[in-house]
C-alpha cells in the first residue's frame with residue numbers, strides 16, 4: 001500500500017506536513033520524546049513547561065534546532081502565543097504517583113485550568129488539540145483488559161484522585177470543547193510507559209527497580225507483587241500519539257503495550273537483565289494501587305494502524321544504557 005493511501009486510511013490528511021505545534025509538558029519524559037518526533041517529521045515546535053517535574057536537560061539537545069523554541073511557562077496561567085498555530089498537544093502534568101502525591105493541587109490545576117487554557121489556545125487559532133490522558137481513568141479496574149468504553153472504578157477522594165480526576169475532568173472538558181466549539185480534539189489514554197529520560201527518583205517502578213538493581217540494593221516490591229502492569233516503550237507510545245494527533249478520532253484511544261506481567265515477574269526480569277544480585281524485599285502496597293492493568297488496543301490497531309513494536313528486553317536495555325550514563 002502506498003504511504004498516502006495508508007495515511008488517508010488512518011484519517012491522516014496529506015497536508016499534515018510542516019505544522020506549527022505547541023507542546024505543553026515539553027520538558028517531561030514523554031513530552032520531550034514527542035517534541036523529538038515532531039521535529040523529525042519536519043514540524044515546528046514550541047515547547048512549554050514550568051519545570052515543576054520536567055527537566056531542562058530533556059530539551060537541551062533541541063536548543064539549537066531552528067524549528068524548536070522552548071518557553072518556560074506554567075500553562076495554568078493564560079497562554080498567549082503569536083503566529084500560526086496548527087496543533088496543540090497538551091501533555092503537561094505530574095505523572096508519577098510520587099510526583100502527583102507531592103503536588104496534588106498543581107496536578108488538579110493543570111488538568112483543569114491548564115487544559116482550559118490550552119483548549120482556548122486551540123480554539124482561538126482553529127488548531128487541532130490532543131490531550132494525553134491516562135489508564136488511571138479506569139482506576140482499580142473491575143473489567144480486564146481495559147477497553148475505552150469501560151467507565152472505570154476510581155476512588156474520587158483517595159490519594160490518587162488528584163491525578164485520576166484531573167485527567168477525567170480534562171477528558172470531559174476536551175469533549176465539551178469539541179461539542180460546543182467544534183475544536184478538532186483527540187484523547188489518548190496512556191498506559192505505563194518507560195524509556196530514557198524517566199527521572200531516576202520519580203518513584204515509578206521502572207526507574208526504581210533499575211536503580212536498585214544497578215546499585216545492588218534490595219528491589220522494593222510493594223505488596224506481594226501479584227498486581228500487574230503492561231509496559232510500553234516510549235518510541236512506540238509517541239508513534240501512537242503522533243498518529244492519533246493527525247486522526248479524526250474524537251473519543252479516547254488506549255495507547256500501551258498489552259504484554260502484561262506481575263510486578264514480581266517484572267522485578268525478576270530486571271534482575272536478570274542487569275545481572276544484579278539484588279534481593280527482593282516487600283513494602284506495603286500503596287492505597288488504591290490498581291491490582292491489574294492491561295490495555296485493549298483493538299481500537300488503536302483498527303483506526304491508527306498502530307501497535308507496539310519494541311520488545312520489553314530491548315526497551316529495557318536502552319533504558320539501562322541511559323541510566324548507566326547518568
Ligand code: UDP
Pocket residue numbers: 096097192203204205206208209220221222223227229263285286289290
Ligand atoms: N511498585 C513497586 N515498587 C516500587 C514502585 C512501584 O512494587 O518501588 C509497584 C506499584 O505499587 C504499582 C506498580 O509497581 O503496583 C507500578 O507503579 P508505578 O508507580 O510505576 O505506576 P502506576 O502504574 O502505579 O501508576
